[in-house]
Amino acid sequence: MTYLHQTLSEQLRIGEHEIERRKIYMGFTDEDVKALKDALPWVEPLVPDLVDQFYVLQTAIPEISLVIGDRETLSNLHSSMNQYILDLFSGQYHFDYVDKRLRIGKVHQRIGVSPKLYLSGINQLQLLLEDLIDDNAEFQGIDGRLLKRAVRKLLYFDNQFVFDTYIAALQSEVEAVNTQLEAYASRLEMQVAQRTKELTELSMRDPMTNLYNQRAFYDQLEKGGALAERNNGFFCVLYLDVNHFKTVNDTYGHKMGDQVLIAVAMAINETVRKSETAARYGGDEFCIILPSTKVENLAFYCERLFAEFDKLKPLDVTLSVGGAEVSPQSGYDVEALIVRADKQMYLAKKRAHESKTHELMVEV
Structure with a gap:
């Protein structure tokens, strides 16, 4: 619900029934109302002098003087206080009167008047009004004690509503802070989750090539093998090795060897699809998981891989x-699959030693 067109009383859910109930709490009776209303004619001309006295006393307090700030603000406060005192003796203490009290509280809270300063001011006003009544009671022929008691009850009645606005403002501030904290906690939670994801991903990566490491490779291998078995499908692994890699390190240094490994990783990344997983298995050995792939399709795949590597390699290495597969015929033992692919790689390496070219050997 929007508050734009609601009075403060409506926003704080203070209706006529609540107002009457609070009067009962204060013992504020029709007798008090009559005493206040009857005093208005002789009080009204004395109000301006009383307000002047009030602000002389108030501005002598440094904290209050600092809040008031300038002459224009002081003039406005004089006018408002003059009207407030007249309202005290109006005899009308219903919805409109309460709404004014709430606005007074709202204004004081907004300009930074603390509860202690507000109560100090109300106490000072009560003392001045009581002195005014004492000075004029005999002359006006009134029961000064009754009138002072009525003023005191009404000021306490007013203070309830003023502090309702202070409390509401504090609740709004707390709610705003809580909202900010919740938003911050949500952002922090998202950042932690994202960072955790990033760190988890980093823990699964080989730092040099940015391919998956051996641990992550086996995780993907087991998942892929299980999926292939459930679907009664095919699943291949390629096992790669750089020929004469030790000679490269011994001849050109380990930095050049690293460049060769990076070139292999880049060639693999250019070749694999999103559904496929590539890993640095260890040293100069790499593995690629090819889901839903039959062994007879590996030659075409490797032709692309070899072509990409030839473009990127820093030295003339091969x-x-x-390659090996799991299938309904061969079974779905993924541990054995790695051994079988590794065996084929060593057969390819023997052939490469003679041909000095890239070689692929797969199970027939």
Whole structure:
């Protein structure tokens, strides 16, 4: 619900029934109303002098003087206080009167008047009004004690509503802070989740090539093998090795060896699809998981891989690749699959030693 067109009383859900109930709490009776209303004619001309006295006393307090700030604000406060005192003796203490009290509280809270300063001011006003009544009671022929008691009850009645606005403002501030904290906590939670995801991903990566490491490779291998078995499908692994890699390190240094490994990783990344997983298995050995792939399709795949590597390699080195598959015929033992692919890779390496070219050997 929007508050734009509601009075403060409506916003704080203070209706006539609540107002009457609070009067009962204060013992504020029709007798008090009559005493206040009857005093208005002789009080009214004395109000301006009383307001002047009030602000002389108030501005002598440094904290209050600092809040008031300038002459224009002081003039406005004089006018407002003059009207407030007249309202005290109006005899009308219903919805409109309460709404004015709430607005007074709202204004004081907004300009930074703390509860202690507000109560200090109300106490000062009560003392001045009581002095005014004492000075004029005999002359006006009134029961000064009754009138002072009525003023005191009404000021306490007013203070309830003023502090309702202070409390409402504090609740709004708390709610706003809570909303900010919840938003911050949500953002922090998202950042932690994202960072956790990033760190998890980093823990699964080989730092040099940015391919998956051996641990992550086996996780993907087991998942892929299980999926293939459930679907009664095919699943291949390629096992790669750089030929004469030790000679490269010994001849050109380990930095050049690293460049060769990075070139292999880049060639693999250019070749694999999103559904496929590539990993640095260890040293100069790499593995690629090819879901839903039959062994007879590996030659075409490797032709692309070899072509990409030839474009990127810093030295004239070649690759040996072994391939094997799991299938309904061969079974779904993924541990054995790696051994079988590794065996084919060593057969390819023997052939590469003679041909000095890239070689692929697969199970027939």
